[in-house]
Amino acid sequence: MNNKEVSIIIPTYKDWDRLSLCLNSLKEQSYNPELFEIIVVNNYAEDKIPAGYDIPQNCKVITEKTPGSYAARNTGISLSTGSIIGFTDSDCIADKDWITNAVKFLESNDCDRIAGRINLYYHSKKLTEAELYEKIYAFNQDIYVNQDGTGVTGNMFSYRHVFDKVGLFREDLLSGGDYEWSIRARDAGFKIEYVDNAVINHPARHNLSELISKAKRVGGGQAGFGKPEGKNKFKSIINLIYDLRPPVKSIRLIQKKGKDLRLAEKILVFYIRYYLSVITAREKFMVNLGKTAQRN
Incomplete structure (x- = not known):
């Protein structure tokens, strides 16, 4: 697991069932599994890995006791080896070409960061009030990129040198740390682009x-x-x-x-x-x- 091209970092908090679906989608990636590593950061030390839990060969699970997903992501970054660092969440399911399309875009375009498309999926055909709201407001990555030069860590990739220059996420923030980091990266001159075919699927909030x-x-x-x-x-x-x-x-x-x-x-x-x-x-x-x- 040394010198990988890509490191995928996933914080998790008492979410083993949905994380299993996420890891299964990463096992099915079209990108060569020998060229990327998966680092799952368990952010609740008392919550041990369930017995018989299926962990891909290119994945390791570590623990970060400091509360907050940004502290967990920082720990993952510090232990990663990839020149490209990708982020998603434990409740997300990646399309099979997610990593392939993200890397291809980064390597063929003049940018340092990308924010990929996040599709919502719903519990049933008849949407709840919360799902109607999510349909309009959740994860408008194209708008975030065009308006603010930002992207959310549910689907974001960056070259490592950006973190080397602007620093890690702020660990004192329990929300909005990806926005705050993106602003620092933007202000330091690191370009971001929206990539429509680098797709992550995310469940809409139901209630x-x-x-x-x-x-x-x-x-x-x-x-x-x-x-x-x-x-x-x-x-x-x-x-x-x-x-x-x-x-x-x-x-x-x-x-x-x-x-x-x-x-x-x-x-x-x-x-x-x-x-x-x-x-x-x-x-x-x-x-x-x-x-x-x-x-x-």
Whole structure:
């Protein structure tokens, strides 16, 4: 497992069943298994590998006790050998050409990072309220790349030299660490491109409670972006008022991605968007005032 071309890093937290599906998809990759390694980072030390668990030959499972997926990813990076580092999550299933298409694009284009397409799959044909929301808002990688020069670690590849230059993920963030790192990479001049045929499949969140948990986690992460000296009560109140604005700009996205939705469903998605933005804003405000950010 030395000097691999590609290292795939997967943090996991009490998720062995879904990780098994992820690893099975990596066993079926068209990319030569002798040229990539898989590093699974278990982020819950008390949760041991289940008996008889199937681990691919090019995969190793390690443990990182520091809470948070970014601490886990950093540990994986530090132990990896690839000149290209790829990331996905334990609940994701990779298309068989995922690594092949990502590497081919990186090697034939003038860029240092890529964000691949993330397809959602659903529990049933009739979408729940949460799934309707996810259909519009989840993992719009092309938008992230074009608007901010960022990409999420559910499907992201980068040359190692980018990490050597800009550093690792911030381990104190329990959410938004991929965004914060991407901004550093962008500002350092490392180009990113969106790659439509480097595909990861991700389950849509099924229940509103899952969306609420994520909204709180995102709020805590956003609070962590600020400088400590800037977290005074007055500034936090001003930021809260700003963050509580109705998300009017999202109407355009709902119209674009929700062409097959009924008007009532579009209105529902907008309401959920606003509701979650309020939850995120409140959590960000509370963490800025001293509350501990939650992993959820």
